[in-house]
């Protein structure tokens with residue numbers, strides 16, 4: 001049982017973090033020159049991988065709350081004949097969006113109709129604020145077309161670099177790619193994690209982490225409402241680490257990024273999440289930091305910077 005899915009152990013390949021899992025999947029189903037369908041905005045490492053492998057992107061718009069637009073996706077599938085689709089179903093980075101179960105099912109049905117494999121990045125799925133873990137799209141996969149990737153990086157320990165992929169019908173090719181690139185994931189790290197999991201403290205740890213993240217999110221949103229100028233908009237994600245903030249019209253996110261850094265504050269500007277360098281008036285904030293007076297002061301400073309940059 002993994003992430004709410006019943007997966008045979010020989011379908012799982014252990015990797016060096018989720019990023020290696022995602023890259024292996026992409027290598028398994030594409031050749032240079034192929035087109036890959038991604039959501040927009042998207043996790044910037046997806047853009048980097050696609051570029052490095054000589055692939056083309058088709059960006060499909062994603063709603064900040066409900067995720068990828070399936071009508072636009074259907075059109076893109078017909079028009080561009082992509083060889084893979086790479087996206088996040090649960091608490092997307094940077095949007096924080098969550099696809100409903102119905103939408104996940106419709107997504108898998110659509111991709112199955114076109115026989116396009118889905119590379120599902122689910123690294124934040126455990127970090128839900130509701131009653132139960134949202135299921136992955138993989139749960140609706142009947143033909144082995146979904147490769148479900150995750151890791152312990154976001155929930156427990158980034159430094160261990162232990163991730164995995166449930167490979168669907170691509171087991172053989174992913175196993176071969178893993179063997180011929182990095183051979184295996186670190187065994188001592190896996191043993192340490194296995195011992196930790198056997199002790200039974202992981203569920204309690206996750207409950208605490210979810211609670212901390214929810215409290216942080218509430219504090220962040222309150223502070224943004226207090227310190228940011230009128231015209232700022234944001235959604236309230238139901239899990240994960242991120243707030244996707246729309247700045248007042250005309251405020252340049254790259255400029256905000258530069259001035260924030262000069263004040264010792266790190267934010268992610270919208271354009272890094274798009275191959276077209278769009279989202280120039282959006283920023284992503286990470287509320288994973290424990291709330292304290294220093295964080296509040298940083299948000300106040302950020303709000304003042306945004307105000308100054310309103311044209």
Ligand SMILES: Cc1ncc(COP(=O)(O)O)c(C=O)c1O
Nearest residue numbers: 017018019043093123151153163
């Ligand atoms: C959306 C997303 N996917 C994948 C990763 C990579 O995860 P890992 O550290 O397990 O390689 C990250 C890390 O930032 C991420 O934000």
